[in-house]
Amino acid sequence: xxxxxxxxxxxxxxxxxxxxxxxxxxxxxxxxxxxxVYSADPRKVTDAxxxxxxxxxxxxxxxxxxxxxxxxxxxxxxxxxxxxIKIKNFFNVDAKGTLIDSQEEDFDSFKPRRGxxxxxxxxxxxxxxxxxxxxxEGTGMVGVPGTASRIFSTIxxxxxxxxxxxxxxxxxxICFAVKGTDAxxxxxxxxxxxxxxxxxxxxxxxxxxxxxxxxxxxxxxxQHAIGASAHMFGALSKAGVNIRxxxxxxxxxxxxxxxxxxxxxxxxxxxxxxxxxxxxxxxVGLVGPGLVGKTxxxxxxxxxxxxxxxxxVDVRICGVADSKKMLLSDTSIDLDRWEEEFDKxxxxxxxxxxxxxxxxxxxxxxxxxxxSASDFVSDYYEPWMKAGVHVITPNKKVNSGPLERYNAIxxxxxxxxxxxxxxxxxxxxxxxxxxxxxxxxxxxxxxxxEGIFSxxxxxxxxxxxxxxxxxxxxxxxxxxxxxxxxxxxxxSGMDVARKVTTLARESGLSLELDDIPVESLVPAxxxxxxxxxxxxxRLPEFDDQMTKLQEDAMANGEVLRFVGQVDVKTGKGxxxxxxYPVTHPFAQLGGTDNIVLCSTERYNPQPLVITGPGAGAxxxxxxxxxDLIRLCAHFGxxx
Numbered sequence: 001x002x003x004x005x006x007x008x009x010x011x012x013x014x015x016x017x018x019x020x021x022x023x024x025x026x027x028x029x030x031x032x033x034x035x036x037v038y039s040a041d042p043r044k045v046t047d048a049x050x051x052x053x054x055x056x057x058x059x060x061x062x063x064x065x066x067x068x069x070x071x072x073x074x075x076x077x078x079x080x081x082x083x084x085i086k087i088k089n090f091f092n093v094d095a096k097g098t099l100i101d102s103q104e105e106d107f108d109s110f111k112p113r114r115g116x117x118x119x120x121x122x123x124x125x126x127x128x129x130x131x132x133x134x135x136x137e138g139t140g141m142v143g144v145p146g147t148a149s150r151i152f153s154t155i156x157x158x159x160x161x162x163x164x165x166x167x168x169x170x171x172x173x174i175c176f177a178v179k180g181t182d183a184x185x186x187x188x189x190x191x192x193x194x195x196x197x198x199x200x201x202x203x204x205x206x207x208x209x210x211x212x213x214x215x216x217x218x219x220x221x222x223q224h225a226i227g228a229s230a231h232m233f234g235a236l237s238k239a240g241v242n243i244r245x246x247x248x249x250x251x252x253x254x255x256x257x258x259x260x261x262x263x264x265x266x267x268x269x270x271x272x273x274x275x276x277x278x279x280x281x282x283x284v285g286l287v288g289p290g291l292v293g294k295t296x297x298x299x300x301x302x303x304x305x306x307x308x309x310x311x312x313v314d315v316r317i318c319g320v321a322d323s324k325k326m327l328l329s330d331t332s333i334d335l336d337r338w339e340e341e342f343d344k345x346x347x348x349x350x351x352x353x354x355x356x357x358x359x360x361x362x363x364x365x366x367x368x369x370x371x372s373a374s375d376f377v378s379d380y381y382e383p384w385m386k387a388g389v390h391v392i393t394p395n396k397k398v399n400s401g402p403l404e405r406y407n408a409i410x411x412x413x414x415x416x417x418x419x420x421x422x423x424x425x426x427x428x429x430x431x432x433x434x435x436x437x438x439x440x441x442x443x444x445x446x447x448x449x450e451g452i453f454s455x456x457x458x459x460x461x462x463x464x465x466x467x468x469x470x471x472x473x474x475x476x477x478x479x480x481x482x483x484x485x486x487x488x489x490x491x492s493g494m495d496v497a498r499k500v501t502t503l504a505r506e507s508g509l510s511l512e513l514d515d516i517p518v519e520s521l522v523p524a525x526x527x528x529x530x531x532x533x534x535x536x537x538r539l540p541e542f543d544d545q546m547t548k549l550q551e552d553a554m555a556n557g558e559v560l561r562f563v564g565q566v567d568v569k570t571g572k573g574x575x576x577x578x579x580y581p582v583t584h585p586f587a588q589l590g591g592t593d594n595i596v597l598c599s600t601e602r603y604n605p606q607p608l609v610i611t612g613p614g615a616g617a618x619x620x621x622x623x624x625x626x627d628l629i630r631l632c633a634h635f636g637x638x639x
Contacts, residue, residue, distance in 0.1 A: 013074040017085070021077040028083055030070070031090045036098030037062060037069045040125045040272045044265050046331055047277060051098050051123055055220050058123050059085070059100045061254050065126035065216040075100070104220050121225040122217045122232075122275045125268055128163060132183035133209040133245060133258055136190065137173030140202025148174060154193045160186050164214055164256055166245040175245050177258055183208045209244060213264040216256045217271060229255050235274035238388065239362055241267045269362035277314055280637040282628070283363035285319035285354055288372030289342065292394060293320075296371060296621040301335035303625075313637045315628070318361050321354050323374070328357045351380045355389055365635055367419075369624060370395050378405075385412045385420065392627045394424035394620055399505065400498035400513050406505065419631055424623035426453060426499045427594050427614045434630075435610060436506045439600055446507040447599045449566040453499040455592035455615020456482050456490040457521075457562040462589055466554060470546035471539040478536070482592060482615065486532035491521040493562070493575045500564035500573045507568050519576040521562070553579045559587045585609060592616065 013030050020028045034042075036050035037059065054062070056079040063072045069087055078085050084101040141147050148167070151174065155162060164177040178186050190206045197203040222228050229248065232255060236243060245258040259267050273281055286293055300317065307313040316332035320342050327333060327345040334341070358366045368384055370377050370393040378397040382405070385391060398406055399422055413420050426432045436446065452458050459482050460473050474491070477483050483490050497516045504511045522535075523542045529535040553560050558579040563586065566573045580586045589595055594614025597607040613619045629637070 013071060014077075017074050017077040017083075020083050021081045024081070025083055027086060028078055029086045029088055030074075031088050032069060033089065033091060034069060035089045035092055035095040036087045037100075037124065039123070039276055040268055041127070044127075044268050045125075045272045046269075047272065049276070050095070052096055053103075053105075054098060054100045054123055055104050056100060056102055057253050058218055058220055061216065061218040062124050062126050065128055065214065065218070065254070065256075069098075070100075121221045121228050122219040124218055125272055125275075126216050126218065127264055127268060128214040128216075129261060129264060130180045131163060131177045131212045131214055131258070131261075132180045133175050133177055133212055134183065134186050134190070135173060135175040135207045135209065136194070136203060138197065138201075138203035139172070140197045140200075141174070142172055150193065151190065152176075154189050155186055158185055158189045164245075164247050164258065166247045166258075177212065177214055177245070180210060180212075183210060211261040212244065212258050213261045213267075214256060214258055215264070215267055215271070216254045217275070218254045220253060222253065222255060231274055232257075232271050235270045235364065236267055238364065239263075239266055239270035240359075240388070241270065266360070266362050270364075273363055277364070280312065280365065280632045280635050281314040281316070281363050282365040282367060282632065283316055283318045283358050283361045284628070285321070285358045285366075285368045286317065287321050287351070287354070287368060287370045287377055288374070288395075289320050289322055289339075290371065291617045292620050292624070293369075293371035294339070295617040296369070296624055297335060297338060299621050299625055304335070311632075311637055313629075313632050316361075316363065318358055318363075319354055321349050321351065322372075323349055323376075325349050326354055328354075330361060351377065352383070355380070355384050355387055358389060359387060365631070366390065367392060367628070367631060369393065369628070371624070373397070375401065381420070382408055382412065385409065385416060385418045388416065388418060390419040390421075390631055392421045392624055392631065394422070394428075394624055396425045396495075396498040396502065398422075399425055400501040403505075403510060403512055419634060421627035421631060422502075423627050423630075424620050426502055427596065427610070427612075427623075428455070428616065429619035429623035429626065430594060430596070430610055430612050430614060432503075432596050432610055433506060435608070436503070436598065439598070439602075439608075440506075440508070444600045444602045446566075446568050447601065447604065448568060449503050449507065449596065449598050451564060451596035452561055452586060452589065452594055453496050453564050453596075453614065454490060454562065455594060455613070456484075456487075457496070458589055458594060458614065459592045461560050461562060462591065462593075464546075464550055464560065466551070469540065469543045470550075471536075471543050474539060475536060486535070488522050488527075488529075488532070488535055493518040493520050496562065496564045496575045497573075500566060500575055503564075504566045504573045507566055509566070509568060509571055509573075511571075511573060516573045516575060518574075521577065549577070557582055559584075561586045585611070 017028055038048045038050055040048040042048040056075055059070060060072050060075045063070045082102055086097055086099055088097040089095050160178055160182045162176050167174040187206045187208050194203050217232055241259055241263045243257045247256045304315050318329050320327045325345050326347050326349050327342045367390040373395055375397045381391050381398055398409060409420055423433045459477050464473050474487055478487055497518045500516050501511055501513050526535050526538055550560055558581055560577060561580050562577050564575045585595060592615040595611040597609055599607040
């Protein structure tokens, strides 16, 4: 009508694209305050990154679904005249920005390096918040021509814009999304329009689901990528996000889902992680930063960058906890400064909250590594795994503890598809558990397992020779850090008994720890010593007793070894000090080495032998790290 007016939001961009079309410009540059169009809203997704290239359709879809850098209508003049658009940052002119044009990537010829496959499929994610779902359903809709037309004509006449439509092939129901502020009006006009059908029971009442968010994945290559929708839905499922409705056009430029508004940020982070991060991205929470835990963190610090570059496995340490406090991070703790930061932390330890934090990071693979020796921590394994958190541990308490708890954990592994790895519970870094599992899984049958399972007791008896005093050997072992602070914990044989119980269960036996008879090397008279110091002072009183055992064995051409045994045929286990010929494999050990002899139907009469260092923080941490790599392999990391 001849009056001057503005072009409203993004009017300058729209004006620019119109002028470019009129002038047949070669390129349009839109200057803004960000480095381009991002893969997701960087205010919601920490790992969001600027996109170097988009097609017009991709840019239009992203802007429609809430990417605020470019208004949808601003692309139309450029698209109609095939004029490229560059989005640049006037605060960072050196940034590459985003190029928008008609050139689509050739998906068939695109050969990404491992870890980037899904990046070529989905260019970005966007959300429309504050929406509501309107649902109409009933038998009166089935096979009746014009029902959908009548619904949307009614909505149009009420001046309401429909954002998304979803209908099942049975025609029994149809739902669509509108702005939350339009929901009640939409419901009322539809109830009025279909009142006769509702009263007769042909249609149910028109229902509204409020407080929804529309989440869209956008990419021209969605139409070529088998499994892209499944990958997206799988990521939402792992994050515990319920999908209320979904839609995908046959052009397959976007996949759209409707979710609860409360899940908006979590869902956006989850799908972005699934498509944009490395094929295998892991959120690790460490419980028990003692000697083994610290050593594991040192190994992480040296190796995680190598894993990222060569294996495309991205391990992020998102939490550290002990019995008193915890350190939490939404991204990843600085491994160069983690001890300093942990010491400063004032957050009280709460292992349920620790698990919740790990899940809130919304990374594809959450795992808690328990490096403690605490039975208290073991009680959390079940709720952790029920929540979808994997567990890796050298802690022997679950595998040798109450059979009921052990079986519950095993059932969770099967039902919830969560992993529980515990290689380091027996033999530190030696592949004992994995080897037995492979034998059993391939149909072999375990007949017996016999071994030296204590690095401490291996050292003591490897060095207990003629003329030596037993107490002096124990003292040397303690000074070298091979024993527990109280050597009675080693000499009692209970650590070996826990390992025997673990191996018995791996062999198919349902044994409790109390079912294993244990020959303790702690003299009965010294069990009541009030301290480790008192015990060490009095231990020489029993040197003669141990010397006689050693001399008797030597006279028969034998050595003393402290062993654990599992006899599958009899269904029994035992822990005891025994004599072995000097030619026996047990007599050939040195240092703190462990050895396991596994007799099976295949490995018989010659047993399978596994031997090597069975104690020490480095090898134990290495065994835990190996379990983490094995977990990653289950999720697609190269083997």
